[in-house]
Amino acid sequence: MLAYIFGVVLFALGICVSVALHEAGHMVTAKWFGMKVRRYFVGFGPTVFSFRRGETEYGLKWIPLGGFCDIAGMTALDEVTPEESPRAMWRFKTWKRTVVMVAGSVTHFLLGFIVLYLMAATMGLPNITGTPQVAAVSNCVQDARTTDQVSNPQCRPGDAAPAKSADLRAGDEIVSVNGTATKTYADVIDIIQRASGPTNLVVDRDGAMVPLVVDVPQVDRPVRRADAPADAPPEIAKTGSIGVTFPKMFEYNAATAFGGATAFTGDMFVQTWQRLIEFPERIPAVVSSIFGGERDPNTPVSVVGASRIGGEAVEQGLWELFLLLLASLNFFIGVFNLLPLLPLDGGHIAVVWYERVRDWLRKLRGKAAGGPVDYTKLSAVTVVLVLIGGAVTLLTITADIVNPIRISQ
Known part of the structure; x- marks a missing residue:
């Protein structure tokens, strides 16, 4: 239980640090360009403490969820003092304002990459895409009635060694079997299990496409049917096998x-974008799970749910899952924050570039630059988006409390 609590707290702390560094990204780039940064605070609510260094006030709030960086004159409608006016953000070039607004997401991307690099250098990275790269080639393929016999065959002279005989090597990536493209090792296994006799393979070996022919034997293997009860023993069935393993890490x-x-x-990044596209269609499943439906592990989770999963990962010693979840959350927040919707940074970037393109077109027609976009006209859209975002957040938090996603699922 203590390990679980430690994991939850550690993951929540990781999120808080990520958000604090997100705002620090805005602050550092704004100061770099000479903009006036009034305040940089971590958290929300009443102030725990604050101090002033130069022209900026730094501090910590009681609620450690988020933070903010107050840059003078983020839009032309913001009130600024006469002293701040020359350094108001809206007066700076479009590309500089864009860099400042993008800096928060870039910080998340850098954090995610650093986590992945540390994982790769210490414990490896999971084969999440199922790349069909051969990890090892067995010296033989035999009948087996248990998973231990499959994993540790007692090879005898004369036993078939299909992969080894066909010159399949560790590091080869199987790109097709009998002319069928194999994007994942699950595709390879599915075709091989149904094959028998000479079978054509094409492998990517150090960038060269190498054709091979492997003689696939049908051997006894323990097989569990998809519709079998969880406690039912596996059945023994004939299946094709060539004697290779694929890396999980x-x-x-x-x-x-x-x-x-x-x-x-x-x-x-590809998976994050796919999750964003699928996000709306997964909300009904979140609602269903609140009222007793089975929780789909692919449904969105809140910070509460992610922290709970992080706690379970630490409790079970799955540090690679903990770090992978932390990295993926940083990528998701970074990409989500760049969506062209107010009040996200991406929405402000869209408005800035709308002004830039509009003024360029006006210049081509011999007209003077137009005035700043009136953000008050977008307030209704912003309020709707904030309400939708709040409702989704409330739904996911509720689902993560009453019917959380668990690692055991």
């Missing part, structure tokens, strides 16, 4: 971890 050293973390970051 990719291992790196300090040097190769950079490339591994970079590639993994790209995969996570």
Whole structure:
């Protein structure tokens, strides 16, 4: 129980640090360009303490959820003193204002990458995309009635070694089997299990496409039917096997971890974008789970739910899951914050560039630049988006309390 509580607190602390650094990204870039930063606070609510350093007040609030960076004149409608006016944010060039507003999300991306690099260099990175890269080639393939016999065959002279005989090597990535593209190792396993006799493979070996022919034997294997009860013993059935294993984790050293973390970051960006696209259609499942429906592990979670999963991960010693969840949350927040919707940073960026493009078109027509966008006309849309965001947050928090996603699922 203590390990679980420690994990929850540690994950929540990680989120707070991420958000604090997000706001620090805005502050540092704003100061770098010469903008006036009035305040930088971590948290919300009553002030715990604060101090002034130069022209900026720094402090901590009682509620450690979020934070803020108060930059003078973020829009032309914001009130500024005569002293602040020359350094108001809205007076700076479009690209500088964009850099300041993007800096928060970039900070999340950097944090996520650092977490992934440390994972890669110390414990490896999970094969989340199911890359069909061969981890090891067995010396033989035999009949087996238990998973231990499958994993640790007692090879005898003359036993079939299909993969080894076909010159399949560790590090090869199987790109097709019998002309069918295999994007994941699950695709490879599915085709091989139904195959028998000479089977054509194409592997990517150090960038070269190498054709191979492997003679697939049908052997006894323990198989569990999808509709079988959880406590039912596996059945023994004939299935194709070639004697290879695929990695659940990719291992790196300090040097190769950079490339591994970079590639993994790209995969996570793709998955994050896919999750954002699927977000609206998963909300009904969240509502259903609140009223007793089974909680889909792919439904959105709140900070509460993520912290609970982090606590379970620490309790079970799954530090790789804890760190992966922390990295993925940073990527999600970073991407979400760039959506062109007010009051997100992406919404402010969209308005800034709308003004820039509008003034450029006016200049082509010989007209003077237009005035700043009147944010008050967008207030109704902003209020609606805030209400929707608040409702979704309330739903996910409720679901994470009454029917949380658990690692055991």
